[in-house]
Amino acid sequence: xxxxxxxxxxxxxxxxxxxxxxxxxxxxxxxxxxxxxxxxxxxxxxxxxxxxxxxxxxxxxxxxxxxxxxxxxxxxxxxxxxxxxxxxxxxxxxxxxxxxxxxxxxxxxxxxxxxxxxxxxxxxxxxxxxxxxxxxxxxxxxxxxxxxxxxxxxxxxxxxxxxxxxxxxxxxxxxxxxxxxxxxxxxxxxxxxxxxxxxxxxxxxxxxxxxxxx
Amino acid sequence: xxxxxxxxxxxxxxxxxxxxxxxxxxxxxxxxxxxxxxxxxxxxxxxxxxxxxxxxxxxxxxxxxxxxxxxxxxxxxxxxxxxxxxxxxxxxxxxxxxxxxxxxxxxxxxxxxxxxxxxxxxxxxxxxxxxxxxxxxxxxxxxxxxxxxxxxxxxxxxxxxxxxxxxxxxxxxxxxxxxxxxxxxxxxxxxxxxxxxxxxxxxxxxxxxxxxxxxxxxxxxxxxxxxxxxxxxxxxxxxxxxxxxxxxxxxxxxxxxxxxxxxxxxxxxxxxxxxxxxxxxxxxxxxxxxxxxxxxxxxxxxxxxxxxxxxxxxxxxxxxxxxxxxxxxxxxxx
Numbered sequence: 001x002x003x004x005x006x007x008x009x010x011x012x013x014x015x016x017x018x019x020x021x022x023x024x025x026x027x028x029x030x031x032x033x034x035x036x037x038x039x040x041x042x043x044x045x046x047x048x049x050x051x052x053x054x055x056x057x058x059x060x061x062x063x064x065x066x067x068x069x070x071x072x073x074x075x076x077x078x079x080x081x082x083x084x085x086x087x088x089x090x091x092x093x094x095x096x097x098x099x100x101x102x103x104x105x106x107x108x109x110x111x112x113x114x115x116x117x118x119x120x121x122x123x124x125x126x127x128x129x130x131x132x133x134x135x136x137x138x139x140x141x142x143x144x145x146x147x148x149x150x151x152x153x154x155x156x157x158x159x160x161x162x163x164x165x166x167x168x169x170x171x172x173x174x175x176x177x178x179x180x181x182x183x184x185x186x187x188x189x190x191x192x193x194x195x196x197x198x199x200x201x202x203x204x205x206x207x208x209x210x211x212x213x214x
Numbered sequence: 215x216x217x218x219x220x221x222x223x224x225x226x227x228x229x230x231x232x233x234x235x236x237x238x239x240x241x242x243x244x245x246x247x248x249x250x251x252x253x254x255x256x257x258x259x260x261x262x263x264x265x266x267x268x269x270x271x272x273x274x275x276x277x278x279x280x281x282x283x284x285x286x287x288x289x290x291x292x293x294x295x296x297x298x299x300x301x302x303x304x305x306x307x308x309x310x311x312x313x314x315x316x317x318x319x320x321x322x323x324x325x326x327x328x329x330x331x332x333x334x335x336x337x338x339x340x341x342x343x344x345x346x347x348x349x350x351x352x353x354x355x356x357x358x359x360x361x362x363x364x365x366x367x368x369x370x371x372x373x374x375x376x377x378x379x380x381x382x383x384x385x386x387x388x389x390x391x392x393x394x395x396x397x398x399x400x401x402x403x404x405x406x407x408x409x410x411x412x413x414x415x416x417x418x419x420x421x422x423x424x425x426x427x428x429x430x431x432x433x434x435x436x437x438x439x440x441x442x443x444x445x446x447x448x449x450x451x452x453x454x455x456x457x458x459x460x461x462x463x464x465x466x467x468x469x470x471x472x473x474x475x476x477x478x479x480x481x482x483x484x485x486x487x488x489x490x491x492x493x494x495x496x497x498x499x500x501x502x503x504x505x506x507x508x509x510x511x512x513x514x515x516x517x518x519x520x521x522x523x524x525x526x527x528x529x530x531x532x533x534x535x536x537x538x539x540x541x542x543x544x545x546x547x548x
Contacts, residue, residue, distance in 0.1 A: 066528065066532055066534070067482065067534075067538070067542070069528055070524060070525045070528040070529055070534075070542065071482070071485065071521065071524075071525060071542065073277075073280075073281075073520075073521075073524070074277045075281075075311065075315075075328045075329075075330050076311065078328050079311060079314050079315050079318070079328050080377070082315070082318050082319070082322070082326065082328070082373075083318040083321065083322055083373035083376075084373070085372065085373060085374065119374060119422070119424065119428075121374065121422065122373040122374050122377075123373075123374060123377050124374065124376075124377025124378045124380070124381040124432070125377075125378075125381065125411060125414065125415040125418060125419075125432055126377075126381040126384070126385075126411050126434070127307070127311070127381075129481070129485060130414060130417070130418050130475075130481030130484075130485065131480070131481055131482060131485075133418055133421065133422065133481075134479070134481075137422075
Protein backbone atom coordinates (compact mmCIF):
# COMPACT_ATOMS: atom_id res chain seq x y z
CA UNK A 1 0.00 0.00 0.00
CA UNK A 2 1.44 3.29 -0.99
CA UNK A 3 1.40 6.50 0.96
CA UNK A 4 -1.18 9.06 -0.14
CA UNK A 5 0.73 11.94 -1.58
CA UNK A 6 0.42 14.46 -4.32
CA UNK A 7 2.23 13.05 -7.29
CA UNK A 8 4.53 15.98 -7.76
CA UNK A 9 8.20 16.12 -8.60
CA UNK A 10 8.96 17.76 -5.28
CA UNK A 11 7.21 15.00 -3.41
CA UNK A 12 9.13 12.49 -5.46
CA UNK A 13 12.43 14.01 -4.47
CA UNK A 14 11.42 14.08 -0.87
CA UNK A 15 10.37 10.46 -0.95
CA UNK A 16 13.52 9.35 -2.66
CA UNK A 17 15.54 11.01 0.05
CA UNK A 18 13.45 9.26 2.68
CA UNK A 19 13.95 5.98 0.96
CA UNK A 20 17.74 6.20 0.91
CA UNK A 21 17.64 7.28 4.52
CA UNK A 22 15.45 4.31 5.42
CA UNK A 23 17.74 1.96 3.61
CA UNK A 24 20.78 3.30 5.35
CA UNK A 25 19.01 3.13 8.70
CA UNK A 26 17.94 -0.39 7.96
CA UNK A 27 21.46 -1.47 7.24
CA UNK A 28 22.80 0.19 10.36
CA UNK A 29 20.13 -1.27 12.57
CA UNK A 30 20.72 -4.66 11.12
CA UNK A 31 24.38 -4.40 11.97
CA UNK A 32 23.51 -3.23 15.44
CA UNK A 33 21.16 -6.14 15.88
CA UNK A 34 23.75 -8.66 14.80
CA UNK A 35 26.35 -7.21 17.09
CA UNK A 36 23.89 -7.09 19.97
CA UNK A 37 23.05 -10.70 19.45
CA UNK A 38 26.71 -11.61 19.38
CA UNK A 39 27.33 -9.81 22.65
CA UNK A 40 24.16 -11.23 24.07
CA UNK A 41 25.23 -14.77 23.27
CA UNK A 42 28.52 -14.24 25.06
CA UNK A 43 26.74 -12.92 28.12
CA UNK A 44 24.12 -15.61 28.06
CA UNK A 45 26.73 -18.31 27.94
CA UNK A 46 28.58 -16.73 30.83
CA UNK A 47 25.33 -16.36 32.67
CA UNK A 48 24.49 -19.98 32.21
CA UNK A 49 27.85 -21.19 33.48
CA UNK A 50 27.76 -18.89 36.46
CA UNK A 51 24.24 -19.76 37.32
CA UNK A 52 24.75 -23.47 37.17
CA UNK A 53 27.85 -23.19 39.27
CA UNK A 54 26.22 -20.97 41.86
CA UNK A 55 23.10 -23.05 42.06
CA UNK A 56 25.18 -26.08 42.81
CA UNK A 57 27.20 -24.30 45.46
CA UNK A 58 24.13 -22.74 47.00
CA UNK A 59 22.25 -26.00 47.21
CA UNK A 60 25.26 -27.38 48.96
CA UNK A 61 25.55 -24.46 51.34
CA UNK A 62 21.85 -24.53 52.11
CA UNK A 63 21.95 -28.25 52.79
CA UNK A 64 24.76 -27.70 55.27
CA UNK A 65 22.98 -24.76 56.76
CA UNK A 66 19.91 -26.89 57.20
CA UNK A 67 21.90 -29.45 59.13
CA UNK A 68 23.39 -26.75 61.31
CA UNK A 69 19.89 -25.46 61.82
CA UNK A 70 18.73 -28.91 62.82
CA UNK A 71 21.21 -29.29 65.65
CA UNK A 72 20.99 -25.77 67.02
CA UNK A 73 18.05 -24.11 68.75
CA UNK A 74 16.69 -21.33 66.62
CA UNK A 75 17.55 -18.66 69.19
CA UNK A 76 21.17 -19.78 69.32
CA UNK A 77 21.46 -19.84 65.59
CA UNK A 78 20.01 -16.40 65.13
CA UNK A 79 22.04 -14.98 67.96
CA UNK A 80 25.16 -16.37 66.32
CA UNK A 81 24.36 -14.66 63.07
CA UNK A 82 22.68 -11.51 64.26
CA UNK A 83 25.67 -9.23 63.99
CA UNK A 84 27.65 -9.82 60.80
CA UNK A 85 31.37 -9.18 60.78
CA UNK A 86 31.43 -7.98 57.23
CA UNK A 87 29.80 -5.02 55.65
CA UNK A 88 29.42 -4.90 51.91
CA UNK A 89 29.59 -1.56 50.17
CA UNK A 90 28.22 -1.56 46.69
CA UNK A 91 28.75 1.05 43.98
CA UNK A 92 26.80 0.75 40.79
CA UNK A 93 28.19 2.26 37.60
CA UNK A 94 26.75 2.41 34.13
CA UNK A 95 28.43 0.60 31.35
CA UNK A 96 27.63 1.08 27.71
CA UNK A 97 27.39 -2.04 25.56
CA UNK A 98 26.10 -1.11 22.08
CA UNK A 99 24.22 1.84 23.58
CA UNK A 100 22.58 -0.38 26.17
CA UNK A 101 23.29 0.88 29.64
CA UNK A 102 24.09 -2.15 31.74
CA UNK A 103 25.02 -1.99 35.41
CA UNK A 104 28.50 -2.64 36.62
CA UNK A 105 28.97 -3.45 40.27
CA UNK A 106 31.97 -2.46 42.30
CA UNK A 107 31.94 -3.71 45.80
CA UNK A 108 34.16 -3.65 48.81
CA UNK A 109 33.82 -6.00 51.71
CA UNK A 110 34.71 -4.26 54.90
CA UNK A 111 35.48 -5.83 58.19
CA UNK A 112 33.14 -4.30 60.71
CA UNK A 113 35.61 -4.91 63.48
CA UNK A 114 39.16 -3.73 63.30
CA UNK A 115 40.27 -7.11 64.56
CA UNK A 116 43.58 -8.26 63.20
CA UNK A 117 42.25 -11.58 61.99
CA UNK A 118 39.72 -11.19 59.28
CA UNK A 119 37.31 -13.79 60.48
CA UNK A 120 34.04 -14.21 58.64
CA UNK A 121 32.53 -15.96 61.60
CA UNK A 122 30.68 -13.59 63.90
CA UNK A 123 30.06 -16.08 66.68
CA UNK A 124 31.80 -17.93 69.48
CA UNK A 125 32.53 -21.62 69.58
CA UNK A 126 30.43 -22.74 72.49
CA UNK A 127 26.90 -23.78 71.53
CA UNK A 128 27.44 -23.35 67.82
CA UNK A 129 27.71 -26.29 65.49
CA UNK A 130 30.75 -26.81 63.32
CA UNK A 131 28.34 -27.47 60.48
CA UNK A 132 27.50 -23.81 60.62
CA UNK A 133 31.13 -22.93 59.87
CA UNK A 134 31.17 -24.76 56.59
CA UNK A 135 27.94 -23.28 55.35
CA UNK A 136 29.05 -19.77 56.31
CA UNK A 137 32.32 -20.37 54.56
CA UNK A 138 30.68 -21.53 51.34
CA UNK A 139 28.22 -18.69 51.39
CA UNK A 140 30.92 -16.15 51.94
CA UNK A 141 33.00 -17.66 49.17
CA UNK A 142 30.27 -17.47 46.56
CA UNK A 143 29.22 -13.94 47.39
CA UNK A 144 31.51 -12.36 44.74
CA UNK A 145 30.19 -14.78 42.15
CA UNK A 146 26.69 -14.01 43.24
CA UNK A 147 27.31 -10.32 42.65
CA UNK A 148 28.77 -11.08 39.26
CA UNK A 149 25.76 -13.18 38.41
CA UNK A 150 23.43 -10.37 39.41
CA UNK A 151 25.36 -8.04 37.14
CA UNK A 152 25.38 -10.41 34.20
CA UNK A 153 21.79 -11.39 34.58
CA UNK A 154 20.56 -7.82 34.63
CA UNK A 155 22.71 -7.05 31.60
CA UNK A 156 21.26 -10.00 29.77
CA UNK A 157 17.77 -8.79 30.54
CA UNK A 158 18.47 -5.28 29.33
CA UNK A 159 20.20 -6.55 26.21
CA UNK A 160 17.30 -8.84 25.44
CA UNK A 161 14.92 -5.92 25.61
CA UNK A 162 17.15 -3.87 23.37
CA UNK A 163 17.50 -6.68 20.88
CA UNK A 164 13.77 -7.04 20.68
CA UNK A 165 13.33 -3.33 20.12
CA UNK A 166 16.01 -3.24 17.45
CA UNK A 167 14.62 -6.25 15.72
CA UNK A 168 11.18 -4.73 15.62
CA UNK A 169 12.65 -1.61 14.08
CA UNK A 170 14.60 -3.57 11.49
CA UNK A 171 11.51 -5.51 10.56
CA UNK A 172 9.38 -2.41 10.39
CA UNK A 173 11.88 -0.81 8.06
CA UNK A 174 12.41 -3.89 5.98
CA UNK A 175 8.85 -5.04 5.57
CA UNK A 176 6.78 -1.93 5.92
CA UNK A 177 8.45 1.39 5.45
CA UNK A 178 10.88 0.56 2.66
CA UNK A 179 8.38 -1.32 0.42
CA UNK A 180 5.86 1.43 0.92
CA UNK A 181 8.29 4.12 0.00
CA UNK A 182 9.41 2.16 -3.02
CA UNK A 183 5.84 1.68 -4.14
CA UNK A 184 5.01 5.30 -3.68
CA UNK A 185 8.08 6.37 -5.58
CA UNK A 186 7.05 4.03 -8.35
CA UNK A 187 3.51 5.37 -8.26
CA UNK A 188 4.66 8.97 -8.51
CA UNK A 189 7.09 8.23 -11.32
CA UNK A 190 4.36 6.47 -13.23
CA UNK A 191 1.95 9.27 -12.60
CA UNK A 192 4.51 11.85 -13.70
CA UNK A 193 5.42 9.83 -16.76
CA UNK A 194 1.74 9.52 -17.54
CA UNK A 195 1.09 13.22 -17.32
CA UNK A 196 4.23 13.91 -19.32
CA UNK A 197 2.96 11.62 -22.03
CA UNK A 198 -0.42 13.32 -21.78
CA UNK A 199 1.16 16.72 -22.17
CA UNK A 200 3.20 15.48 -25.11
CA UNK A 201 0.21 14.08 -26.97
CA UNK A 202 -1.73 17.20 -26.22
CA UNK A 203 1.07 19.31 -27.68
CA UNK A 204 1.22 17.10 -30.77
CA UNK A 205 -2.53 17.31 -31.14
CA UNK A 206 -2.47 21.10 -30.85
CA UNK A 207 0.35 21.24 -33.34
CA UNK A 208 -1.77 19.22 -35.81
CA UNK A 209 -4.79 21.46 -35.31
CA UNK A 210 -2.75 24.62 -35.76
CA UNK A 211 -1.04 23.22 -38.87
CA UNK A 212 -4.40 22.25 -40.40
CA UNK A 213 -5.76 25.71 -39.93
CA UNK A 214 -2.82 27.32 -41.70
CA UNK B 215 29.67 -28.06 104.80
CA UNK B 216 27.99 -31.37 104.73
CA UNK B 217 24.53 -31.43 103.30
CA UNK B 218 21.98 -33.93 104.43
CA UNK B 219 21.32 -35.82 101.23
CA UNK B 220 17.91 -36.99 102.20
CA UNK B 221 16.43 -33.60 101.43
CA UNK B 222 16.56 -34.79 97.84
CA UNK B 223 14.14 -37.59 98.51
CA UNK B 224 11.09 -35.98 97.00
CA UNK B 225 12.84 -34.35 94.06
CA UNK B 226 14.56 -37.55 93.01
CA UNK B 227 11.38 -39.54 93.27
CA UNK B 228 9.50 -36.98 91.22
CA UNK B 229 12.18 -36.94 88.56
CA UNK B 230 12.19 -40.73 88.43
CA UNK B 231 8.50 -40.57 87.67
CA UNK B 232 9.05 -37.94 84.99
CA UNK B 233 11.84 -39.92 83.40
CA UNK B 234 9.36 -42.52 82.30
CA UNK B 235 7.74 -39.94 80.05
CA UNK B 236 10.93 -39.22 78.14
CA UNK B 237 10.81 -40.26 74.53
CA UNK B 238 12.51 -43.51 73.72
CA UNK B 239 14.78 -44.42 70.86
CA UNK B 240 11.94 -46.38 69.30
CA UNK B 241 9.71 -43.35 69.15
CA UNK B 242 12.39 -41.37 67.37
CA UNK B 243 12.79 -44.24 64.96
CA UNK B 244 9.09 -44.09 64.19
CA UNK B 245 9.28 -40.36 63.65
CA UNK B 246 12.20 -40.80 61.27
CA UNK B 247 10.28 -43.41 59.34
CA UNK B 248 7.21 -41.19 59.07
CA UNK B 249 6.48 -40.11 55.53
CA UNK B 250 6.08 -36.39 56.18
CA UNK B 251 6.70 -33.79 58.85
CA UNK B 252 3.02 -33.90 59.78
CA UNK B 253 3.17 -37.65 60.27
CA UNK B 254 6.24 -37.30 62.46
CA UNK B 255 4.40 -34.70 64.49
CA UNK B 256 1.56 -37.14 64.94
CA UNK B 257 3.92 -39.69 66.45
CA UNK B 258 5.18 -36.97 68.74
CA UNK B 259 1.71 -36.05 69.86
CA UNK B 260 1.24 -39.52 71.29
CA UNK B 261 3.71 -38.48 73.95
CA UNK B 262 3.84 -35.83 76.64
CA UNK B 263 3.82 -33.13 73.99
CA UNK B 264 0.22 -33.84 73.02
CA UNK B 265 -1.35 -30.83 74.73
CA UNK B 266 1.10 -28.29 73.38
CA UNK B 267 1.00 -29.76 69.90
CA UNK B 268 -2.77 -29.63 69.77
CA UNK B 269 -2.57 -25.85 69.71
CA UNK B 270 0.05 -25.77 67.02
CA UNK B 271 -1.50 -24.56 63.79
CA UNK B 272 1.56 -24.51 61.58
CA UNK B 273 4.19 -27.22 61.70
CA UNK B 274 6.92 -24.65 61.05
CA UNK B 275 6.26 -23.12 64.44
CA UNK B 276 7.18 -26.25 66.32
CA UNK B 277 10.08 -24.40 67.93
CA UNK B 278 7.72 -22.56 70.25
CA UNK B 279 6.48 -25.87 71.61
CA UNK B 280 10.03 -26.98 72.28
CA UNK B 281 10.97 -23.69 73.91
CA UNK B 282 7.89 -23.80 76.14
CA UNK B 283 8.66 -27.35 77.13
CA UNK B 284 12.22 -26.46 78.04
CA UNK B 285 11.11 -23.54 80.12
CA UNK B 286 8.49 -25.64 81.85
CA UNK B 287 10.96 -28.39 82.69
CA UNK B 288 13.52 -25.94 84.00
CA UNK B 289 11.04 -24.20 86.24
CA UNK B 290 9.72 -27.51 87.47
CA UNK B 291 13.11 -28.93 88.39
CA UNK B 292 14.10 -25.62 89.94
CA UNK B 293 10.96 -25.71 92.06
CA UNK B 294 11.28 -29.25 93.33
CA UNK B 295 15.00 -29.05 93.93
CA UNK B 296 15.86 -28.43 97.58
CA UNK B 297 18.91 -26.45 96.45
CA UNK B 298 17.69 -24.42 93.50
CA UNK B 299 21.07 -22.68 93.21
CA UNK B 300 22.58 -25.83 91.77
CA UNK B 301 19.94 -26.02 89.08
CA UNK B 302 20.35 -22.29 88.59
CA UNK B 303 23.89 -22.99 87.50
CA UNK B 304 22.59 -25.01 84.60
CA UNK B 305 20.40 -22.10 83.63
CA UNK B 306 23.39 -19.80 83.54
CA UNK B 307 24.02 -20.60 79.91
CA UNK B 308 20.67 -19.05 79.09
CA UNK B 309 21.62 -15.91 80.96
CA UNK B 310 24.75 -15.81 78.89
CA UNK B 311 22.77 -16.34 75.73
CA UNK B 312 20.45 -13.51 76.70
CA UNK B 313 23.37 -11.25 77.43
CA UNK B 314 24.86 -12.00 74.02
CA UNK B 315 21.59 -11.14 72.36
CA UNK B 316 21.15 -7.99 74.38
CA UNK B 317 24.65 -6.75 73.69
CA UNK B 318 24.48 -7.42 70.00
CA UNK B 319 21.05 -5.86 69.79
CA UNK B 320 22.32 -2.82 71.60
CA UNK B 321 25.32 -2.46 69.32
CA UNK B 322 23.07 -2.81 66.30
CA UNK B 323 20.53 -0.44 67.75
CA UNK B 324 17.65 -2.88 67.48
CA UNK B 325 15.43 -4.82 69.82
CA UNK B 326 15.55 -8.54 69.55
CA UNK B 327 13.07 -11.29 70.21
CA UNK B 328 15.69 -13.98 70.59
CA UNK B 329 15.75 -13.93 74.35
CA UNK B 330 15.15 -17.18 76.14
CA UNK B 331 13.08 -16.74 79.28
CA UNK B 332 14.97 -19.41 81.19
CA UNK B 333 17.79 -18.27 83.37
CA UNK B 334 18.94 -17.50 86.85
CA UNK B 335 18.84 -13.74 86.52
CA UNK B 336 15.57 -12.09 85.63
CA UNK B 337 15.30 -11.01 82.02
CA UNK B 338 14.10 -7.53 82.83
CA UNK B 339 17.09 -7.05 85.07
CA UNK B 340 19.47 -8.09 82.33
CA UNK B 341 17.75 -5.92 79.78
CA UNK B 342 17.91 -2.97 82.07
CA UNK B 343 21.55 -3.55 82.86
CA UNK B 344 22.57 -3.63 79.22
CA UNK B 345 20.53 -0.68 78.06
CA UNK B 346 21.44 1.49 81.04
CA UNK B 347 25.06 0.43 81.02
CA UNK B 348 24.72 -0.35 84.69
CA UNK B 349 25.97 -3.77 85.58
CA UNK B 350 26.03 -3.44 89.34
CA UNK B 351 23.20 -5.87 89.80
CA UNK B 352 24.91 -8.65 87.91
CA UNK B 353 27.12 -11.25 89.55
CA UNK B 354 30.68 -10.07 89.77
CA UNK B 355 32.12 -12.10 86.94
CA UNK B 356 29.39 -11.13 84.55
CA UNK B 357 29.86 -7.53 85.52
CA UNK B 358 33.51 -7.63 84.68
CA UNK B 359 32.82 -9.42 81.42
CA UNK B 360 30.22 -6.85 80.50
CA UNK B 361 32.60 -3.98 81.06
CA UNK B 362 35.25 -5.77 79.07
CA UNK B 363 32.86 -6.25 76.19
CA UNK B 364 31.86 -2.61 76.13
CA UNK B 365 35.48 -1.54 76.16
CA UNK B 366 36.60 -3.97 73.53
CA UNK B 367 33.71 -3.41 71.24
CA UNK B 368 34.21 0.32 71.21
CA UNK B 369 37.71 -0.26 69.89
CA UNK B 370 37.38 -3.27 67.64
CA UNK B 371 33.70 -3.48 66.74
CA UNK B 372 34.04 -7.20 66.38
CA UNK B 373 30.82 -9.06 67.22
CA UNK B 374 32.69 -12.30 67.77
CA UNK B 375 34.31 -10.82 70.84
CA UNK B 376 30.92 -10.62 72.56
CA UNK B 377 30.45 -14.35 72.21
CA UNK B 378 34.02 -15.20 73.07
CA UNK B 379 34.14 -13.20 76.28
CA UNK B 380 30.77 -14.40 77.47
CA UNK B 381 31.48 -18.04 76.65
CA UNK B 382 34.63 -17.87 78.67
CA UNK B 383 32.96 -16.25 81.61
CA UNK B 384 30.20 -18.83 81.49
CA UNK B 385 32.50 -21.75 82.12
CA UNK B 386 34.70 -19.81 84.53
CA UNK B 387 31.68 -19.04 86.59
CA UNK B 388 30.30 -22.56 86.39
CA UNK B 389 33.50 -24.25 87.49
CA UNK B 390 34.03 -21.81 90.30
CA UNK B 391 30.50 -22.12 91.56
CA UNK B 392 30.61 -25.89 91.37
CA UNK B 393 33.73 -25.88 93.53
CA UNK B 394 32.28 -23.39 95.94
CA UNK B 395 29.11 -25.36 96.39
CA UNK B 396 31.05 -28.61 96.58
CA UNK B 397 29.28 -30.24 93.72
CA UNK B 398 31.92 -32.50 92.22
CA UNK B 399 29.41 -34.15 89.93
CA UNK B 400 28.52 -30.84 88.35
CA UNK B 401 32.14 -29.82 88.15
CA UNK B 402 32.85 -33.06 86.35
CA UNK B 403 30.09 -32.24 83.91
CA UNK B 404 31.40 -28.77 83.20
CA UNK B 405 34.99 -29.92 82.86
CA UNK B 406 33.89 -32.48 80.31
CA UNK B 407 31.89 -29.91 78.44
CA UNK B 408 34.91 -27.61 78.39
CA UNK B 409 37.15 -30.35 77.07
CA UNK B 410 34.74 -31.35 74.35
CA UNK B 411 34.14 -27.77 73.32
CA UNK B 412 37.87 -27.16 73.22
CA UNK B 413 38.47 -30.18 71.04
CA UNK B 414 35.82 -29.05 68.65
CA UNK B 415 37.12 -25.50 68.69
CA UNK B 416 40.62 -26.71 67.92
CA UNK B 417 39.50 -28.49 64.78
CA UNK B 418 37.19 -25.70 63.72
CA UNK B 419 39.85 -23.03 64.11
CA UNK B 420 42.29 -25.25 62.28
CA UNK B 421 39.89 -25.62 59.39
CA UNK B 422 39.19 -21.92 59.33
CA UNK B 423 42.90 -21.48 58.84
CA UNK B 424 43.28 -19.06 61.74
CA UNK B 425 46.39 -18.71 63.82
CA UNK B 426 47.57 -20.51 66.90
CA UNK B 427 47.49 -17.23 68.71
CA UNK B 428 43.81 -16.83 68.02
CA UNK B 429 43.16 -20.40 69.09
CA UNK B 430 44.84 -19.99 72.45
CA UNK B 431 42.67 -16.98 73.05
CA UNK B 432 39.42 -18.80 72.31
CA UNK B 433 40.12 -22.08 74.08
CA UNK B 434 38.41 -22.29 77.42
CA UNK B 435 40.69 -22.65 80.42
CA UNK B 436 39.98 -24.99 83.32
CA UNK B 437 39.46 -28.14 81.30
CA UNK B 438 41.51 -31.27 81.89
CA UNK B 439 43.35 -30.87 78.60
CA UNK B 440 45.96 -28.14 78.86
CA UNK B 441 45.26 -25.16 76.66
CA UNK B 442 48.87 -24.83 75.51
CA UNK B 443 49.00 -28.45 74.46
CA UNK B 444 45.80 -28.14 72.50
CA UNK B 445 46.89 -24.89 70.92
CA UNK B 446 50.11 -26.52 69.79
CA UNK B 447 48.06 -29.13 67.96
CA UNK B 448 46.90 -26.61 65.39
CA UNK B 449 50.19 -26.99 63.58
CA UNK B 450 50.06 -30.77 63.61
CA UNK B 451 47.96 -33.05 61.43
CA UNK B 452 44.75 -34.30 63.00
CA UNK B 453 46.28 -37.76 63.32
CA UNK B 454 48.57 -36.60 66.07
CA UNK B 455 45.62 -35.17 67.96
CA UNK B 456 44.10 -38.61 67.89
CA UNK B 457 47.27 -40.19 69.17
CA UNK B 458 47.74 -37.50 71.81
CA UNK B 459 44.36 -38.33 73.28
CA UNK B 460 44.86 -42.03 72.86
CA UNK B 461 45.05 -42.70 76.57
CA UNK B 462 42.56 -40.10 77.70
CA UNK B 463 38.86 -40.60 78.33
CA UNK B 464 38.12 -39.09 74.98
CA UNK B 465 40.07 -41.65 72.98
CA UNK B 466 37.07 -43.39 71.41
CA UNK B 467 35.11 -40.32 70.59
CA UNK B 468 38.05 -38.44 69.18
CA UNK B 469 39.26 -41.45 67.25
CA UNK B 470 35.94 -41.97 65.55
CA UNK B 471 34.68 -38.42 65.35
CA UNK B 472 37.86 -36.70 64.25
CA UNK B 473 38.61 -39.34 61.67
CA UNK B 474 35.17 -38.91 60.15
CA UNK B 475 35.65 -35.15 60.22
CA UNK B 476 38.97 -35.22 58.45
CA UNK B 477 37.80 -37.81 55.93
CA UNK B 478 34.32 -36.61 55.09
CA UNK B 479 34.57 -33.04 56.28
CA UNK B 480 31.51 -33.46 58.43
CA UNK B 481 31.54 -32.60 62.11
CA UNK B 482 28.20 -34.19 62.81
CA UNK B 483 29.58 -37.45 64.15
CA UNK B 484 31.96 -35.76 66.58
CA UNK B 485 29.20 -33.48 67.80
CA UNK B 486 26.89 -36.39 68.28
CA UNK B 487 29.51 -38.46 70.06
CA UNK B 488 30.27 -35.50 72.31
CA UNK B 489 26.65 -35.26 73.34
CA UNK B 490 26.53 -39.02 73.83
CA UNK B 491 29.61 -38.81 75.99
CA UNK B 492 27.96 -36.30 78.29
CA UNK B 493 24.83 -38.42 78.37
CA UNK B 494 26.89 -41.43 79.37
CA UNK B 495 28.57 -39.44 82.12
CA UNK B 496 25.26 -38.25 83.51
CA UNK B 497 23.78 -41.71 83.28
CA UNK B 498 26.31 -42.79 85.88
CA UNK B 499 24.52 -40.57 88.34
CA UNK B 500 21.12 -41.76 87.38
CA UNK B 501 20.71 -44.23 90.20
CA UNK B 502 22.03 -42.04 92.98
CA UNK B 503 19.14 -42.26 95.43
CA UNK B 504 19.67 -38.93 97.14
CA UNK B 505 21.46 -36.14 95.37
CA UNK B 506 21.40 -33.61 92.62
CA UNK B 507 22.66 -36.07 90.01
CA UNK B 508 19.32 -37.43 88.77
CA UNK B 509 17.96 -33.91 88.50
CA UNK B 510 20.85 -32.78 86.36
CA UNK B 511 20.54 -35.95 84.35
CA UNK B 512 16.88 -35.35 83.75
CA UNK B 513 17.43 -31.79 82.60
CA UNK B 514 20.13 -32.88 80.21
CA UNK B 515 17.94 -35.72 79.00
CA UNK B 516 15.23 -33.22 78.25
CA UNK B 517 17.64 -30.96 76.37
CA UNK B 518 18.83 -33.87 74.30
CA UNK B 519 15.29 -34.97 73.68
CA UNK B 520 14.38 -31.52 72.43
CA UNK B 521 17.47 -31.48 70.26
CA UNK B 522 16.51 -34.84 68.79
CA UNK B 523 12.97 -33.72 68.13
CA UNK B 524 14.30 -30.65 66.37
CA UNK B 525 16.64 -32.72 64.24
CA UNK B 526 13.86 -35.06 63.19
CA UNK B 527 11.32 -32.35 62.51
CA UNK B 528 13.67 -30.07 60.62
CA UNK B 529 14.84 -33.08 58.68
CA UNK B 530 11.34 -34.30 57.95
CA UNK B 531 9.96 -30.90 56.97
CA UNK B 532 12.84 -30.42 54.57
CA UNK B 533 12.73 -33.99 53.33
CA UNK B 534 16.22 -34.98 54.27
CA UNK B 535 16.97 -38.64 53.70
CA UNK B 536 16.17 -40.77 56.75
CA UNK B 537 19.78 -41.83 56.96
CA UNK B 538 21.17 -38.36 57.47
CA UNK B 539 18.56 -37.72 60.15
CA UNK B 540 19.31 -41.01 61.86
CA UNK B 541 23.04 -40.45 62.02
CA UNK B 542 22.46 -37.21 63.90
CA UNK B 543 20.07 -38.54 66.51
CA UNK B 544 21.68 -38.54 69.94
CA UNK B 545 21.49 -41.42 72.38
CA UNK B 546 18.64 -41.07 74.79
CA UNK B 547 19.20 -40.97 78.51
CA UNK B 548 16.77 -43.63 79.62
